[in-house]
Amino acid sequence: MQGVPSQTTYDQMGCEVTIPRNPRIISLVPSQTELLFDLGLNEQIIGVTKFCVHPSSLVKEKIKIGGTKKFNFAKIDNLQPDLIIGNKEENYKEGIEKLREKYPVWMSDIATFEDALEMIVSLGKITGTESKAVEIQGRIVDGFRELKKQTPKKVLYFIWQNPYIVVGGNTFINEMIVKLGLRNLAAGLDRYPELTWDEIASLQPDLILLSSEPFPFKDKHINKFQSICPSAEIRIVDGEMFSWYGSRLIEAVGYFNQLQL
Structure with missing residues (x-):
């Protein structure tokens, strides 16, 4: 997108991604779709998977681009996204590689609580919603301080x-x-x-x-x-x-x- 301000960053898999400002977004992961809506990005989200069910009142209005492990490439090409957000575990390598040939793809890779916190703020940074992302991160951290340990079964x-x-x-x-x-x-x-x-x-x-x-x-x-x-x-x-x-x-x-x- 010549002439449109952009930023170059790295995703959680270490891949370089160049993202324009105010990107039109396709999300390939249900939990990250919910996060993007909570970051206030409803107007920028143009496509989600059929498994993205929250928030229900908003995702139903978005175009479904297939499942998390079977993308409808024709629908994605029709939408011409500026940014696709996925996850190493929940999506499939071949599909992601094919998308990378045409579009900026930012991938999360999450196995720990800290990975999740980092992902939240990173998505805030690349979508211009960092302050809201930091607020969400803080609420999560504060909440987990109140977590009660179960009987060690x-x-x-x-x-x-x-x-x-x-x-x-x-x-x-x-x-x-x-x-x-x-x-x-x-x-x-x-x-x-x-x-x-x-x-x-x-x-x-x-x-x-x-x-x-x-x-x-x-x-x-x-x-x-x-x-x-x-x-x-x-x-x-x-x-x-x-x-x-x-x-x-x-x-x-x-x-x-x-x-x-």
Whole structure:
């Protein structure tokens, strides 16, 4: 965009990105989409994924450009964004590389609480909303000072079934588990290991958490887990509170404090 003031920065993957002022934005990640709206960027957001559901009253007005791991490139090209915002884990490498050939793409890479805080302020800087981003960051930090530690139980956190997949170490969800004072039995395994029923039973968890996303575990799934781990407590939990690393973290502490795990 010749003649339009721009800034050159680096994303969380270390890639250089040149971004024009007041960019027209496509967001490829639900939690970051919510953050962008909370930064006051409604007028600049032109496209989101079909999984971007918050804030519901605003995202429904935006053009859907496919899913987080399957982009509709024709729709993206039709929108001609000035900036695309994605995430290393939630999006797919081939799709991001194809987008980089045409557009500035800023990628987050988040495994820790500090990564999330850095991402929030970085997005504020590149979108001209730094003061609001710092305010959001401060509210999150202040909130987590009030986080109550849970009873230190041995836990498995499930995100999928058939195959059964749990959250391992070096993940943002594991970071939340640790902050709650729980011990993740899969922390020493892969980031998202598959477990057989025998492996689940052998780990002898005190607590099994069934996430509401990405697989929508419901109460009807509890009996199956109870049959293999009869002494474990089984709970359905709000996956957004454990895995959304944007402004949703403002609400997370209140949710965690009332869980009483």
